[in-house]
Amino acid sequence: MSTRRLERAAASPYVWIGSVVIGVISIAGRWLAFPRYDTRTHGADIAQAVSAGSVLVCAYLLARRHPDNPMWALTLGFGLAGLIQDFYGPNRLLWTIGLAASQWPAVFLVWLSLAYPTGHLRSRLDRLLLAWVWAVAAIGAARMFTERNNDPVWRSLLAIDAWHAKTSDVEQAALYGAIPAGLVFLGRLMTRAIAARHGPRRVSIPLLVAAAGATIWFLAQVPFVGRNGFARAIIDDFYWFSLLIQASIPIAFAIGALTGRWSRSVVAALMIELDGAAPGAVEPALARVLRDPDLKVLLRRPDGSGYVRPDGTAAAWDHASVPASRSWAPIGVNANEVGVVLYDAELDAEPDLIRSTIAAARFALENERLHADLQAQMIELRASRTRVVEAADAERRKIERNLHDGVQQRLYTVGMELDRARHAAANRDASDSADGDGVSEHLEQVDAALRTAIEDLRDVARGIDPPVLINRGLEAALRSHTRRSPVPVAITNALTTGLSAPIETAAYYVVSEAFLNAVRHAQASRIAIDLRCVDDELVVAIVDDGVGGADEQRGTGLRGLRDRADALDGTLRIDSPLGAGTRLDLRLPLNAG
Amino acid sequence: MTRELVGTAASPGADSGPVRVIVAEDDLLVREGVIRLLVEAGHEVVASASDPERLLAAVAACAVDVCVIDIRMPPTHRDEGLVAARAIREHHPHVGVLVHSQFIDDAYAAELLAAGDSSVGYLLKDSLLSSSELINAVEQVASGAVVVDRRLVRDLLERSRAANDPLARLSARERDVLALMAEGCTDRAIADRLVVSIKTVESHAHAIFTKLDLTDDPMSNRRVRAVLSWLRS
Numbered sequence: 001m002s003t004r005r006l007e008r009a010a011a012s013p014y015v016w017i018g019s020v021v022i023g024v025i026s027i028a029g030r031w032l033a034f035p036r037y038d039t040r041t042h043g044a045d046i047a048q049a050v051s052a053g054s055v056l057v058c059a060y061l062l063a064r065r066h067p068d069n070p071m072w073a074l075t076l077g078f079g080l081a082g083l084i085q086d087f088y089g090p091n092r093l094l095w096t097i098g099l100a101a102s103q104w105p106a107v108f109l110v111w112l113s114l115a116y117p118t119g120h121l122r123s124r125l126d127r128l129l130l131a132w133v134w135a136v137a138a139i140g141a142a143r144m145f146t147e148r149n150n151d152p153v154w155r156s157l158l159a160i161d162a163w164h165a166k167t168s169d170v171e172q173a174a175l176y177g178a179i180p181a182g183l184v185f186l187g188r189l190m191t192r193a194i195a196a197r198h199g200p201r202r203v204s205i206p207l208l209v210a211a212a213g214a215t216i217w218f219l220a221q222v223p224f225v226g227r228n229g230f231a232r233a234i235i236d237d238f239y240w241f242s243l244l245i246q247a248s249i250p251i252a253f254a255i256g257a258l259t260g261r262w263s264r265s266v267v268a269a270l271m272i273e274l275d276g277a278a279p280g281a282v283e284p285a286l287a288r289v290l291r292d293p294d295l296k297v298l299l300r301r302p303d304g305s306g307y308v309r310p311d312g313t314a315a316a317w318d319h320a321s322v323p324a325s326r327s328w329a330p331i332g333v334n335a336n337e338v339g340v341v342l343y344d345a346e347l348d349a350e351p352d353l354i355r356s357t358i359a360a361a362r363f364a365l366e367n368e369r370l371h372a373d374l375q376a377q378m379i380e381l382r383a384s385r386t387r388v389v390e391a392a393d394a395e396r397r398k399i400e401r402n403l404h405d406g407v408q409q410r411l412y413t414v415g416m417e418l419d420r421a422r423h424a425a426a427n428r429d430a431s432d433s434a435d436g437d438g439v440s441e442h443l444e445q446v447d448a449a450l451r452t453a454i455e456d457l458r459d460v461a462r463g464i465d466p467p468v469l470i471n472r473g474l475e476a477a478l479r480s481h482t483r484r485s486p487v488p489v490a491i492t493n494a495l496t497t498g499l500s501a502p503i504e505t506a507a508y509y510v511v512s513e514a515f516l517n518a519v520r521h522a523q524a525s526r527i528a529i530d531l532r533c534v535d536d537e538l539v540v541a542i543v544d545d546g547v548g549g550a551d552e553q554r555g556t557g558l559r560g561l562r563d564r565a566d567a568l569d570g571t572l573r574i575d576s577p578l579g580a581g582t583r584l585d586l587r588l589p590l591n592a593g
Numbered sequence: 594m595t596r597e598l599v600g601t602a603a604s605p606g607a608d609s610g611p612v613r614v615i616v617a618e619d620d621l622l623v624r625e626g627v628i629r630l631l632v633e634a635g636h637e638v639v640a641s642a643s644d645p646e647r648l649l650a651a652v653a654a655c656a657v658d659v660c661v662i663d664i665r666m667p668p669t670h671r672d673e674g675l676v677a678a679r680a681i682r683e684h685h686p687h688v689g690v691l692v693h694s695q696f697i698d699d700a701y702a703a704e705l706l707a708a709g710d711s712s713v714g715y716l717l718k719d720s721l722l723s724s725s726e727l728i729n730a731v732e733q734v735a736s737g738a739v740v741v742d743r744r745l746v747r748d749l750l751e752r753s754r755a756a757n758d759p760l761a762r763l764s765a766r767e768r769d770v771l772a773l774m775a776e777g778c779t780d781r782a783i784a785d786r787l788v789v790s791i792k793t794v795e796s797h798a799h800a801i802f803t804k805l806d807l808t809d810d811p812m813s814n815r816r817v818r819a820v821l822s823w824l825r826s
Contacts, residue, residue, distance in 0.1 A: 415722035416626040
């Protein structure tokens with residue numbers, strides 16, 4: 001049934017007037033059928049009237065508060081089934097209907113218990129179980145055709161005389177069919193009870209206990225079935241139990257009403273907890289007060305571009321993808337929507353609790369949203385900076401490749417040709433000394449120029465992207481880089497192994513830039529480079545004893561280094577007092593890049 | 594020092610016969626150039642390869658003395674040639690390897706020379722610019738020598754001046770002798786190059802071994818150890 005039809009039905013007076021009429025017919029019918037007072041029958045009737053009445057009142061209250069939740073309709077169905085299966089006459093039509101509906105209360109009991117609290121069945125197993133129980137009820141309804149009594153009033157309208165003997169067969173078939181259903185149902189109740197154990201789902205406990213009790217009682221009778229018409233006795237016993245179950249529903253609601261007061265104290269506790277709380281505190285506070293450790297807050301980006309977690313990390317959110325065991329509620333409405341809260345669907349039994357806690361947390365969540373958005377922007381910024389650095393590094397690698405494997409190789413082939421030419425010219429000069437036109441000398445000069453060109457090219461390519469960094473790691477690359485230093489360099493290395501490539505590249509450029517500064521500008525007489533891994537961080541210190549006074553604002557070198565550090569979520573500290581040397585401290589988290 | 598492993602071969606250029614060579618180089622023009630250079634010098638190029646896989650297949654298939662290998666080869670153009678050279682030294686100990694590189698790197702050189710104390714060479718690719726340099730290196734590796742590019746040797750000597758390292762203890766003359774040892778020269782060749790008597794070279798060599806704490810090594814691989822200790826410093 002669609003939600004709108006459900007809501008319309010909840011508001012319709014006919015539904016409720018009709019229900020009351022059925023109740024009156026049922027109870028009045030019994031009084032008329034047994035006009036002579038006897039304690040057993042009439043005591044049961046009174047209990048029945050009170051119980052059925054309170055179930056109907058519960059259904060009515062539920063429909064008023066949550067007309068969109070099918071629970072009210074199921075509760076109403078349970079109450080009416082109890083009344084209808086009790087139709088005793090003296091009308092033959094009513095008696096026949098009562099026979100047909102004799103198993104309905106059990107069906108609705110199963111349905112109600114499985115669908116609680118959302119009103120919807122969650123799994124295929126639940127749907128199969130309900131279908132099975134309906135099938136058993138249909139077999140039981142066959143009593144309409146077999147029930148015959150000498151008294152014409154107690155005779156089913158549809159009775160077929162020849163089938164009368166089958167009455168007990170029908171009852172037994174229904175009973176045996178009910179056994180597996182009862183066992184599965186009990187299993188489901190137990191798993192539900194275990195799941196509800198640590199949560200706020202106290203309301204469901206009485207219902208679960210009552211349903212489980214009835215089922216166990218029913219199953220306990222099974223070994224005696226078939227002896228001395230025991231089946232009948234079971235039905236009589238079950239009748240009393242159904243009254244108990246009916247009565248437990250108002251009790252469950254009474255507890256619900258009490259927990260309403262509990263929810264107010266939850267809100268008060270939440271308000272106190274959120275007063276002056278740090279960013280990111282709202283989600284754990286909500287999880288704590290609602291006793292749902294898996295509760296999640298997703299905040300909507302102010303520019304409407306999606307949702308983020310309170311720490312700013314991106315979160316995909318689509319209400320269609322929320323699993324049946326989870327539920328969600330918006331924070332704020334429509335254009336003012338701040339985000340959504342995802343919580344255990346069991347909490348839907350107390351919608352007011354959810355609504356009031358979210359309302360109480362809303363102001364804090366708005367702050368949280370701004371903070372989260374800021375965080376998200378920082379994450380995006382860092383990601384884009386990382387991408388820029390990575391793209392630049394990739395480009396450098398490509399240029400280095402082209403220089404080494406393209407241009408330099410061509411120069412070598414030119415050089416080999418030149419070598420042959422030199423030999424040829426030298427031989428000719430030797431054999432024909434008169435013709436000393438100086439070709440050999442020219443070729444020697446070309447050779448020298450070519451060697452210089454190759455040398456220069458090698459230096460350029462090495463500066464762009466040192467192959468040894470990729471092939472042999474940070475320490476080897478730094479040793480190679482500082483090998484020809486005019487200033488003594490001491491490298492101490494306490495690295496473990498396996499730095500990621502982006503970290504090695506960043507560290508390499510920071511150290512080599514600092515090293516060049518120390519050599520070129522700082523007039524240092526010694527340089528110390530220290531590499532170590534401390535607490536999941538690569539810590540690099542470059543210290544010289546030069547003139548100091550390095551200024552990040554002048555020149556792009558140092559600023560470029562800071563960009564590299566930032567792109568990997570690291571830090572760079574430059575300490576360069578005038579006349580007292582320069583110290584660079586680079587820290588890069590090892591899990592970055 | 595008559596039983597040295599390094600330098601027992603004849604001096605450069607006076608080899609007994611043609612060396613059988615495999616050339617591994619991914620650049621076609623450079624490869625053809627190297628092949629022509631070797632053939633013109635009277636050596637035999639039994640195969641050529643453009644990647645490490647074909648190189649290793651060729652080594653397994655041909656009778657060969659020396660492989661001339663470019664350090665940068667497909668697929669990644671990093672150090673495939675070096676890896677292949679070490680594999681050849683390990684699985685075919687009778688085959689010498691001469692690795693050349695477009696840039697000097699003592700880390701590479703040290704790794705390569707750690708693979709064995711004989712028939713190994715590490716040259717800067719600039720040696721292609723004068724045919725005699727490459728030919729000499731090929732012939733020396735074929736004769737079992739360890740050859741290190743003189744530019745790398747020169748770099749190491751310069752560095753040793755600045756840093757606190759055992760090489761700083763060597764005299765200028767001893768450095769010259771060590772540099773020539775690293776190039777694979779025999780005592781006789783060193784004596785010729787430095788225009789001194791072979792006795793003088795022997796005494797310098799002895800001083801070098803003492804200063805580098807190599808006195809307790811068996812005579813046969815002292816020279817190699819001297820070069821290696823240099824590279825590893």
